[in-house]
Amino acid sequence: MKFLADFFPVILFFVAYKLYGIYAATAVAIAASFVQVGYGWLRHRHVENMHLITLGILVIFGGLTLVLQDRTFIMWKPSVINWLFGGVFLASLFIGEKPLLERMMGGSINVPSLIWRKLNTTWGLFFILLGFLNLYVANDFFIAEQALIHQTGITEIDFDQCSTLFQSNELKMCLNAKSLEESWVNFKLFGMMGLTMVFIILQAFYLARHMRDAEEAPEEN
Incomplete structure (x- = not known):
């Protein structure tokens, strides 16, 4: 289950891409990563470093994707x-x-x-x-x-x-x-x-x- 939880933003990215395209999927992945980190903090009062690093890089690269439409x-x-x-x-x-x-x-x-x-x-x-x-x-x-x-x-x-x-x-x-x-x-x-x-x-x-x-x-x- 933890393995699937780690891939949670990727899975939602895939689903959103099939429905709405890559830019909508990028926005969904960013939101999913925020949810992943927030859920970890609320449930365990702890966030895995891997999830934080992934969120940070996703916000940067996903944000550039959306802003520049690239x-x-x-x-x-x-x-x-x-x-x-x-x-x-x-x-x-x-x-x-x-x-x-x-x-x-x-x-x-x-x-x-x-x-x-x-x-x-x-x-x-x-x-x-x-x-x-x-x-x-x-x-x-x-x-x-x-x-x-x-x-x-x-x-x-x-x-x-x-x-x-x-x-x-x-x-x-x-x-x-x-x-x-x-x-x-x-x-x-x-x-x-x-x-x-x-x-x-x-x-x-x-x-x-x-x-x-x-x-x-x-x-x-």
């Missing part, structure tokens, strides 16, 4: 967040007595310090990889959008109105860009969520094996 900012946002998280995990290997993952989970899970460092490094690299994957998917849209702008001279294009705005080859280019935008939205929810779920499951198996080793070690002495 979807580029909201498409960059997942990469910035993941790179930031990845950097924090990797930096914690050198700052403080314990890596961040051990600080978060060490109170309830007993595994050797070396295992925590390996897992912490893996989490950091995973977040960085997610950031690059997001840009890889979004870049196809960026290329298609720039090609259409160069072809038509129109800098602000409503991709929900392709059939109204364009004809012939320009219509095909617009529909292709719209399809690539939809692919990015699908990846943002299903791709990132799916990869994260698989990663968490693999981590759980890895931790379980070393937890057993830690429990059996005293008996072997």
Whole structure:
């Protein structure tokens, strides 16, 4: 349930996008992130740092998306967040007595310090990889959008109105860009969520094996 709660703004972004388009979805995601943080404070008198960081970056990049009517900012946002998280995990290997993952989970899970460092490094690299994957998917849209702008001279294009705005080859280019935008939205929810779920499951198996080793070690002495 906590996993789904963490993705609450992303899920609402996806639903709003399918109904009303990317700008309305951006506004909904910002509002959902405020609700997420507010609910955490009212219920637990505590807000997770991850939710606060996500809210701050979403307000900045989502706000720029809405004010400038430029979807580029909201498409960059997942990469910035993941790179930031990845950097924090990797930096914690050198700052403080314990890596961040051990600080978060060490109170309830007993595994050797070396295992925590390996897992912490893996989490950091995973977040960085997610950031690059997001840009890889979004870049196809960026290329298609720039090609259409160069072809038509129109800098602000409503991709929900392709059939109204364009004809012939320009219509095909617009529909292709719209399809690539939809692919990015699908990846943002299903791709990132799916990869994260698989990663968490693999981590759980890895931790379980070393937890057993830690429990059996005293008996072997």
